Amino acid sequence: MSDLSITRLNTSDEDFDRSLARLLAWDDSVDHQVNESVRHILSQVKSRGDAAILEFTEQFDRLKADSVAELEMSKDRLLKALEAIPQDQRLALEAAAQRIRDYHERQNQTSWQYEEADGTVLGQKVTPLDRAGLYVPGGKAAYPSSVLMNAIPAKVAGVSEVVMVVPTPDGLVNDMVLAAAAIAGVDRVFTIGGAQAVGALAYGTETVPAVDKIVGPGNIFVATAKREVFGTVGIDMIAGPSEILVICDGQTDPDWIAMDLFSQAEHDEQAQSILISPDKGFLDAVEASIQRLLPTMERADIIAESVGSRGALIQVADLAEAAEVSNRIAPEHLELSVEQPEALLENIRHAGAVFMGRYTAEALGDYCAGPNHVLPTSGTARFSSPLGVYDFQKRSSIIGFSANGADKMGRIASVLARGEGLTAHARSAEYRIKE
């Protein structure tokens, strides 16, 4: 295998800004053919319900059923899967679930209210969603960890019913996924997938209940369908390819860093793995590790394509500049593989998750650290957050005026409403003003 060519950048290069922008560019524009196809599927599901689900499931998953009820998996089936998987996998899933639950319980929000001197009460009431839908990809990308990460926050939030959909193309079932559903407390499971499953969750059919929000990863059809039903239901982020940014002071074992970069690169060819260091010698050492370790990897082809086309080794003047570059990237995963990660963290403004110190491999966060592995990609950490309990709760403002409060506030509202030409608003407020 000839050596992989890896992009090298240096902040001291004159065209660094443009080179970095080019490196990060990611075209998430919608494919119009996919769009048309998804719209057709959604409108069929909306108007014909179960019948459409059965047709598309036969067409796309080569799975024939007489009714959608047949495509539902019983709780017993989930428990059987839990019994069937190897004991070490079961224990690992259970340990991971416990840690994820512990962490997410700290995100629970509580209602609050306060009373003003004149008896006016203001507050915020927090309530869970009634029902959440969880999309789980089938086939090769069936990740039980993803079931835990999406379902547990919903249950911690108090969602009464979590409905999972997972395609089983050609009837292929993944027991580890079902076991994770059992552990996470998923309430119902339908073996349907694609845009048709998203439509079923958004609009409801005779058999599949409509949910209030749909979360979980999926292919381009699933992502397009989620974007399309947004508004009818809530959705989580439309995820781009996975990314990791490692900032290293040059003192971590280069093999560790190379493997950390690989752990994102192996996800898919579009994944992005970037290393930043002020130490040129260290960048060279990691590049040597990459070349040496690559042939030993099970997913060497995917990793080579990803690292070769979208990876980069970036040299900076110092760690402060590394933090600046990181803020421009707003990475999904950020490893601070440095001696004093706490000090460096002060300078980090945008990142999905930050992995502190040499021992905190990003992979630990994917599975069992506790925090969520559903994170904002493609720079969206500038304005969005990891999936969390807060995604399954919403707030209602509470406003209660005493007669005195309504009198006082009515006068202000009246002036502003008349200033805006909204006289019904003004008169509604004025009715509550004392003579």
Next chain:
Amino acid sequence: MSDLSITRLNTSDEDFDRSLARLLAWDDSVDHQVNESVRHILSQVKSRGDAAILEFTEQFDRLKADSVAELEMSKDRLLKALEAIPQDQRLALEAAAQRIRDYHERQNQTSWQYEEADGTVLGQKVTPLDRAGLYVPGGKAAYPSSVLMNAIPAKVAGVSEVVMVVPTPDGLVNDMVLAAAAIAGVDRVFTIGGAQAVGALAYGTETVPAVDKIVGPGNIFVATAKREVFGTVGIDMIAGPSEILVICDGQTDPDWIAMDLFSQAEHDEQAQSILISPDKGFLDAVEASIQRLLPTMERADIIAESVGSRGALIQVADLAEAAEVSNRIAPEHLELSVEQPEALLENIRHAGAVFMGRYTAEALGDYCAGPNHVLPTSGTARFSSPLGVYDFQKRSSIIGFSANGADKMGRIASVLARGEGLTAHARSAEYRIKE
């Protein structure tokens, strides 16, 4: 004026469910011609920046300028507007701003972290967005209250720069809007609007800085443009027409309730005003008030169209059933005009804002109660929240393992990663396991 015909429903009717669904149906499907036009504008702004902004502003707002810098308003201009408006309006705006600030400060989120026995540290870091964009409609729908409601939460959240865009068609400037911008602490103001302004905020131009999130109401072109740039930047909800649902026990002055219904109806013809009561005589009385008051309203035409086409008076068996119907509607504004609003609130699961008791006119919440008036519409209160400080902050997960923690967790991650066939993940974790 002949009497307005208003829809009457009764939960005891056999076809109540279907009638209610028909009443609530709201077609928010995208207009393809608008879509094409918006895409064209956005791509022009993305590729040609300022030049495109100047062309579209001349074309749509009949406003000619030589540079976008000419379209920026100085802080001095904002302060001059604040001096220019009538004193009672200024005092009302300042009082409202203070109350909005007080309420929203309670929404501020704080970072947290905890340490486990083996030294593992987990946490969540909360940071503000760097820059937020605020769209403010021009012309007749120029609402200074909307400037306060959108800008103040951003500033409370710690956003360093709030950039406001407001079209001034034919050069028409609204001083009350500019005064509100001054009071709210808006940092920069450009007199541009439409899809081109959304594009400028999303992509940035030579003169207009790119922001991280765009909030604020707008017409169909603005809403479509926001939907289109979602992902490049964050956006708030795509708002549908405004709605009010009043639950009344029959003991509130019928004129008050009629005026409360009007206060939503006057927004636009598609607005929806619904009254629910177990008291048929009261529904009759409110209907009589509606007929009597309607001819006295400045916006009688809009109100008549809105109440006639989308309004309804719904009779229920009791207040518990009223709450059930309300939960199905998930209204933007909910008035509990009853003797014991706290008791009824227990049963309310979905609502943007709840107005407690007979004195709490919804209009007070629009202006100066304190909570935000940007609220989820069209049933989206099932899964979303009022605009708040949390919309201008985001979270980063913090994960830090000690050598011991990495050893313990690495073993679990290794099992799960190998179960998913992700061996780079596994090996990255295994490097940190002790021999």
